[in-house]
Amino acid sequence: MTPRTEPVARHTIAVLVDNEPGVLARVIGLFSGRGYNIESLTVAEVDAAERLSRITVVTSGTPMVIEQIKAQLARLVPVHKISDLTVAGPHIERELALVKVRGSGEKRVEALRIADIFRARALDSTAESFVFEIVGDAGKLDAFIALMSGLGLVDVSRTGVVAIARGPDPL
Amino acid sequence: MTGAEIVLQALKDQGVTRIFGYPGGAVLPIYDALFGQNDILHILVRQEGGAVHAAEGYARSTGKVGVVLVTSGPGVTNSVTGLTDALMDSIPLVCITGQVPTHLIGNDAFQECDTTGITRPCTKHNYLVKNADDLARVIHEAFHVARSGRPGPVVVDLPKDVQFATGTYLPPSRVVHKSYKPRLKGDPVQIKRAVEILSLAKRPIIYAGGGVVNSGPAAAQLLAQFARLSGFPVTLTLMGLGAFPASDPQFLGMLGMHGTFEANLAMHGCDAMIAIGSRFDDRITGKLAAFSPHSRKIHIDVDPSSINKNVPVEVGIVGDVAHVLEDLIKFWKSTQAKPDAKALKAWWKQIDEWRARDCLRYQNSETVIKPQYAIQRLYELTKGLGEVFVTTEVGQHQMWAAQFFKFEKPNHWLTSGGLGTMGYGLPAAMGAQIAHPKALVVDIAGEASLLMNIQEMSTIAQYRLPVKVFLINNQYMGMVRQWQELLHGGRYSESYMDSLPDFVKLAESFGAVGLRATRPSEVDGVIKAMLASPKAVIADIRVDPKENCFPMIPSGAAHNEMLLGPADKAEQPVSENGMVLV
Ligand SMILES: Cc1cc2nc3c(=O)[nH]c(=O)nc-3n(C[C@H](O)[C@H](O)[C@H](O)COP(=O)(O)OP(=O)(O)OC[C@H]3O[C@@H](n4cnc5c(N)ncnc54)[C@H](O)[C@@H]3O)c2cc1C
Numbered sequence: 001m002t003p004r005t006e007p008v009a010r011h012t013i014a015v016l017v018d019n020e021p022g023v024l025a026r027v028i029g030l031f032s033g034r035g036y037n038i039e040s041l042t043v044a045e046v047d048a049a050e051r052l053s054r055i056t057v058v059t060s061g062t063p064m065v066i067e068q069i070k071a072q073l074a075r076l077v078p079v080h081k082i083s084d085l086t087v088a089g090p091h092i093e094r095e096l097a098l099v100k101v102r103g104s105g106e107k108r109v110e111a112l113r114i115a116d117i118f119r120a121r122a123l124d125s126t127a128e129s130f131v132f133e134i135v136g137d138a139g140k141l142d143a144f145i146a147l148m149s150g151l152g153l154v155d156v157s158r159t160g161v162v163a164i165a166r167g168p169d170p171l
Numbered sequence: 172m173t174g175a176e177i178v179l180q181a182l183k184d185q186g187v188t189r190i191f192g193y194p195g196g197a198v199l200p201i202y203d204a205l206f207g208q209n210d211i212l213h214i215l216v217r218q219e220g221g222a223v224h225a226a227e228g229y230a231r232s233t234g235k236v237g238v239v240l241v242t243s244g245p246g247v248t249n250s251v252t253g254l255t256d257a258l259m260d261s262i263p264l265v266c267i268t269g270q271v272p273t274h275l276i277g278n279d280a281f282q283e284c285d286t287t288g289i290t291r292p293c294t295k296h297n298y299l300v301k302n303a304d305d306l307a308r309v310i311h312e313a314f315h316v317a318r319s320g321r322p323g324p325v326v327v328d329l330p331k332d333v334q335f336a337t338g339t340y341l342p343p344s345r346v347v348h349k350s351y352k353p354r355l356k357g358d359p360v361q362i363k364r365a366v367e368i369l370s371l372a373k374r375p376i377i378y379a380g381g382g383v384v385n386s387g388p389a390a391a392q393l394l395a396q397f398a399r400l401s402g403f404p405v406t407l408t409l410m411g412l413g414a415f416p417a418s419d420p421q422f423l424g425m426l427g428m429h430g431t432f433e434a435n436l437a438m439h440g441c442d443a444m445i446a447i448g449s450r451f452d453d454r455i456t457g458k459l460a461a462f463s464p465h466s467r468k469i470h471i472d473v474d475p476s477s478i479n480k481n482v483p484v485e486v487g488i489v490g491d492v493a494h495v496l497e498d499l500i501k502f503w504k505s506t507q508a509k510p511d512a513k514a515l516k517a518w519w520k521q522i523d524e525w526r527a528r529d530c531l532r533y534q535n536s537e538t539v540i541k542p543q544y545a546i547q548r549l550y551e552l553t554k555g556l557g558e559v560f561v562t563t564e565v566g567q568h569q570m571w572a573a574q575f576f577k578f579e580k581p582n583h584w585l586t587s588g589g590l591g592t593m594g595y596g597l598p599a600a601m602g603a604q605i606a607h608p609k610a611l612v613v614d615i616a617g618e619a620s621l622l623m624n625i626q627e628m629s630t631i632a633q634y635r636l637p638v639k640v641f642l643i644n645n646q647y648m649g650m651v652r653q654w655q656e657l658l659h660g661g662r663y664s665e666s667y668m669d670s671l672p673d674f675v676k677l678a679e680s681f682g683a684v685g686l687r688a689t690r691p692s693e694v695d696g697v698i699k700a701m702l703a704s705p706k707a708v709i710a711d712i713r714v715d716p717k718e719n720c721f722p723m724i725p726s727g728a729a730h731n732e733m734l735l736g737p738a739d740k741a742e743q744p745v746s747e748n749g750m751v752l753v
Pocket residue numbers: 259260261320321322379380381382383385386387407408409410411425426427428429430447448449450451452454455471472473474477490491492493565566569570587588589590591592650
């Protein structure tokens with residue numbers, strides 16, 4: 001076994017794949033089978049004409065492991081392109097969360113006030129609850145959810161990270 | 172055409188003449204199409220696992236894609252070991268599997284299994300074809316994926332209704348893959364850097380592997396050419412044996428756990444290493460932290476994921492061995508690279524000192540047959556016989572075969588390296604014999620392994636294949652016994668092979684010839700009788716049950732911590748870290 005003394009870093013990797021049955025299973029099976037981390041994984045079709053989907057995966061590992069992950073992904077037959085956005089240059093990461101909070105009185109007012117600070121929108125409200133929509137990087141969402149947990153948080157649904165490079169160039 | 176006819180047409184257009192298979196409900200339309208045609212000969216095995224190994228033997232001994240046809244459910248699950256074996260050893264296969272009709276998929280139908288799900292991690296790629304119009308394209312693609320880049324097994328799962336449905340046929344030339352394009356030519360900048368490093372080397376080594384065999388006969392010739400040009404020593408992995416002539420004075424033998432003293436010490440002490448189509452497997456690196464600590468490393472591999480996987484290298488060249496070596500040799504010549512002749516001479520002197528230890532020496536006996544002796548005699552008595560293919564099972568006999576049988580050409584040594592699948596050798600020999608009907612094909616076997624696919628003797632009988640089984644019968648799972656002796660205080664838990672069959676009678680019951688040697692003086696006679704027989708033979712060679720395979724690098728140890736013989740074993744207890752390794 002290699003002594004794993006190298007630093008572990010978080011990487012956001014974009015993968016362009018053929019949108020065919022089983023392609024997501026191949027990617028997920030690769031990560032579980034080889035013991036790599038998945039912090040977040042999102043997938044959706046991005047080019048209907050060419051039937052291409054884009055997978056964004058957030059993972060962490062030593063430089064050697066990250067290089068392996070990329071090489072292993074590239075080996076999958078339906079994979080067209082891979083970009084490690086973390087090393088490729090400046091990029092934008094966004095995630096969306098729907099956050100349900102239940103409460104009344106002081107706490108309800110406080111929840112609304114914090115939502116305002118975080119620019120979260122109330123998408124649904126009843127006399128005793130709100131559903132907020134919040135968009136941002138994963139850290140912002142974590143912070144918002146942590147604050148809401150003291151204010152009657154009952155349910156969270158997150159999309160996982162999507163990411164894109166800054167500047168004019170495609171993947 | 173019907174789906175089944177498309178399958179056959181596609182196989183023919185891919186140049187397939189032999190397929191290995193076993194029928195069942197979900198592939199009957201294809202078997203029907205096979206009936207009454209003469210272009211493709213179907214070899215009926217006795218268990219699907221045998222079909223896959225046979226196809227591996229066929230593929231490895233010819234360089235072509237091996238083809239397998241099996242039914243759904245149990246046909247598929249029986250094939251999984253062979254597919255995994257082919258994946259680990261980079262063997263090109265296309266395996267066509269029957270599936271329940273599309274409308275029943277997911278309903279736990281009779282003999283349904285999730286074939287693409289089960290085989291996804293043990294194939295290079297797999298397909299489920301739901302439309303007969305896609306069928307021709309998929310099969311051609313499957314062949315392309317299986318044989319190109321790093322070769323491997325590909326599964327095509329075919330629901331029964333698709334085999335009956337009509338669809339349009341497409342010839343192979345009309346099929347191009349959208350995303351899969353392996354890189355063959357190496358980056359000239361990296362090749363240049365490689366030549367720089369190598370020309371500065373004082374203690375260089377070429378460490379080549381199965382990728383040279385995969386790349387084709389030209390790659391082996393280029394390897395020899397580069398070795399000649401540079402004067403560098405060459406060592407080969409188990410999978411690479413034959414990629415460089417064993418008789419060449421520049422050959423140091425196999426490296427790794429059971430490799431030679433000189434190869435392992437040269438790997439440990441070198442200052443520049445070029446890995447060519449080899450993958451730094453743990454059987455060869457031993458303790459990673461102590462692996463070749465002072466060398467600058469170059470790695471040529473067609474699969475980018477092999478580079479920097481286990482051992483970080485300074486120069487990684489992604490490309491096919493033959494393509495890269497051709498460019499590297501050109502560049503070497505054009506720059507008139509000349510390594511330091513004095514240093515190289517000193518290095519060879521050092522290597523010769525290591526060689527003088529004669530690490531494969533063993534204590535021969537007048538009374539009991541030593542397994543090494545038996546294999547040595549087999550080699551000597553088959554040396555001049557033209558084409559000789561050797562397969563093995565897995566265990567001590569496999570390692571002794573690797574040490575004592577010498578190969579001059581690639582594709583003649585067929586063994587299960589990566590997965591280490593007992594039961595590989597007999598069906599693989601069958602596949603090699605099908606591909607080379609006139610050649611001598613010998614399975615150097617262990618008695619435990621042989622019993623894992625012994626049913627294939629029946630296939631061998633049916634097709635009158637003169638396969639020779641040279642059985643190194645030590646009545647033990649010898650390799651397991653050896654580890655138990657060295658690592659588990661000699662507690663031989665469940666490694667004795669009780670109640671073995673009489674292999675002579677067993678051979679006879681399959682219509683083959685059974686021979687037996689129990690004393691060293693009988694070995695030559697039995698080998699000669701075996702070679703003289705036009706039939707299949709099992710030669711039961713009763714060898715010393717206690718013999719251990721040396722040299723050995725105990726797990727978790729470094730290359731310079733080899734055990735050379737029985738006397739070494741007490742000196743170095745295996746570390747706790749080493750104990751957990753396999
Ligand atoms: C009981 C037992 C003991 C063993 N002991 C030893 C031992 O002592 N020594 C030993 O060496 N092995 C031993 N092995 C085998 C070992 O497990 C590995 O299978 C073997 O070392 C791998 O060989 P390789 O590095 O040549 O790689 P292979 O498995 O042959 O892989 C080939 C490599 O070349 C690349 N490649 C493929 N095609 C091309 C191409 N066209 N161009 C460029 N690159 C290409 C592939 O991507 C891959 O990286 C043992 C196995 C068993 C079962």
